[in-house]
Amino acid sequence: MVEPIKILSINVNFTVIAFLLSPSMIFLHLWWYKQQVLLAQFSSHTDDSILWQHFRVGNEAAYTELTRRYYRKLIHYGRKFTPNVQLVEDSLQDVLVHLWLHRRTLNDTPSVKFYLLKSFRNQLFKTLKTNLDRIELDSRFDELQPEFSSEEVYIQQETDQSFRTKVGELLAQLPERQREVIYLRFFQGLRPEEIAELLTIKPQSVSNILQRALANLRENWPISLFIALLLLF
Incomplete structure (x- = not known):
């Protein structure tokens, strides 16, 4: 008789807790659970080409893993061209949104990394052109070059x-x-x-x-x- 009572108590407590949670908290918990389920489908060892194939047919988990894998690398690359972090992040967000909205029309690619770098670089330069003063556009944009400082250049494979x-x-x-x-x-x-x-x-x-x-x-x-x-x- 003890075990059924314990189970009943747990069920009742869970119901009470769920009842006390606000709708927004319930939504956040459900969203968090969904993200864990999605992320469990792929790992950091999954090949880019496999993720790309699943992403193109609308798999949210593949899209999430690709974003997680390359977001910081792309931001790091973008900041070589401008100190405006918000502009870099906005440009990358535009690329990611565009990719998701047009995922079913995207072609296969032999290198996902190159595709993302190219898409992001083009969008970033487009945004930079829009934000530059029209009078100074040609002279300033032609001179635009990335800045790779000694502190930011590193070798991941080397531990020394x-x-x-x-x-x-x-x-x-x-x-x-x-x-x-x-x-x-x-x-x-x-x-x-x-x-x-x-x-x-x-x-x-x-x-x-x-x-x-x-x-x-x-x-x-x-x-x-x-x-x-x-x-x-």
Whole structure:
């Protein structure tokens, strides 16, 4: 007789608690539960291509995981072009909303990361153009270049702090365009053709920039450090 009474007590208490909760609190609890169920469908190890396929047919869990996986990386990249964090976040939100609303018309892509970087970069530049003073637009926008500081350039695979610091300091000595290409090639893993499309330049220009950047690095880096960096990728 003890166990049924205990179960009855728990049921009654749960009913009372649910009754006492405000509608907004009940909604938040239900929303939180739904998010946990959605996130459980995929993990951080799920391949991008699988997430993209599920996202295109309307799977909220896949969309949530893709957003979680790339949101901070895209914000980090966007802040290289402007210190206006709100503008960067608004531009990314516009991209994410557009992707969800047009998900069923999106094509498959061999690289989800590249697709997101390109979409976000285009939207951010469009927003920046709109916000720049019309008189100064051409001169200021043509000079727009990302800023990769030594503190923000890092290597995720490497755990030695002194190594990361040294890499950041040396990369910071490169010209802005070389730093962006190095960042996209080695830290984001984009192919030269993808970088060319992203930066709207010719693939040969990307190769030339990479060669100049690597030549500068070889000239200024100890050979052991230079080889160690290349082996990481």
